[in-house]
Amino acid sequence: MALLIDDIELAWRSLRDSADASGWRSISIATIGPCSLLAGLSFPDKNEALLASFATSAIPAAEKLPDGQGFAVSRVEPSGDGLTWLALTRSVHGSLELFAAMVADVAHAMDAESSADEKRLLRVFLGRIRAWQEFMRKGAQALSPESEIGLVGELTLLRAIIDAGLPLASAIESWVGPLDGVCDFEIGTGSLEVKATLSAVGFPAKIGSLEQLDDSVRQPLFLAGVRLRQTDTGQSLPELVADMRDVVAGDAEPVRLLSERLIAAGYFDAHADRYVRRFAPAETSVVEVKDSFPRLTPGSVPLGVTKAAYEIDLDKAAGPSVPTADALKKLGAI
Numbered sequence: 001m002a003l004l005i006d007d008i009e010l011a012w013r014s015l016r017d018s019a020d021a022s023g024w025r026s027i028s029i030a031t032i033g034p035c036s037l038l039a040g041l042s043f044p045d046k047n048e049a050l051l052a053s054f055a056t057s058a059i060p061a062a063e064k065l066p067d068g069q070g071f072a073v074s075r076v077e078p079s080g081d082g083l084t085w086l087a088l089t090r091s092v093h094g095s096l097e098l099f100a101a102m103v104a105d106v107a108h109a110m111d112a113e114s115s116a117d118e119k120r121l122l123r124v125f126l127g128r129i130r131a132w133q134e135f136m137r138k139g140a141q142a143l144s145p146e147s148e149i150g151l152v153g154e155l156t157l158l159r160a161i162i163d164a165g166l167p168l169a170s171a172i173e174s175w176v177g178p179l180d181g182v183c184d185f186e187i188g189t190g191s192l193e194v195k196a197t198l199s200a201v202g203f204p205a206k207i208g209s210l211e212q213l214d215d216s217v218r219q220p221l222f223l224a225g226v227r228l229r230q231t232d233t234g235q236s237l238p239e240l241v242a243d244m245r246d247v248v249a250g251d252a253e254p255v256r257l258l259s260e261r262l263i264a265a266g267y268f269d270a271h272a273d274r275y276v277r278r279f280a281p282a283e284t285s286v287v288e289v290k291d292s293f294p295r296l297t298p299g300s301v302p303l304g305v306t307k308a309a310y311e312i313d314l315d316k317a318a319g320p321s322v323p324t325a326d327a328l329k330k331l332g333a334i
Contacts, residue, residue, distance in 0.1 A: 054085075224286045230279055
């Protein structure tokens, strides 16, 4: 199914001249399994939308629908046909170009699972939108040089976790950093935080909060340091992403999860040509964060200190490095 942004925008433009005072005007875009997709405009505001139909039983009553960051998802009744329709609608101040790209991506993600049942298609629909919501929350811009290095580090650890034996879907689902998780990975009973650097001397690691290295809720906690070298013979971020996509190819759930995590992490394929630096892993160390580890936590700072960001040198942090597989065993994941 060739759902191009131009095609969707053409449908919206053709609806814009309608004289309707209120309600919905729409044009059928596609039928995906049991779901219908419409390009629509809500009147009188004439806000662009993608409408998707689902059986009422497919949507839990308590399902919290995405809202904010330039769009909203709501339950609507465009035709009184007895189906439940969800409308992904651009807000007045949302970027039309970015919204159209999101709509096309959501539709393609659903089409890739056209043989799935309604509950899974709903999961794809909402999961992809939530990923875009996180992407927009982060500014919808190309990654900064520092964030680029950070994502290379996280993908390096994700591949190591998969190679150590964690199933694909479980490994990618544990990658919660892009979803604004406290740590980058929540695995088994504990967590794993990843830091990456290009520094050849010392390993400066920025800790963004008092909670990031706090193991009072999830135990054990490991910190992985990925030292990178910038070199012409290394891989660019887009090449690392392509390799990871090859790893999950043919397995629908890991493909879906990886796509959503990459978008939420701020990686947008349209920005790929901006990531020209090439990296090679020089060293990876995985250290358990214990009492002797240099850190600030809610329980260790003076009363009244509620927030803090700080930097530590991982080369001077206490504790021996362990293989990734050993860390996963202690986390109870393998």
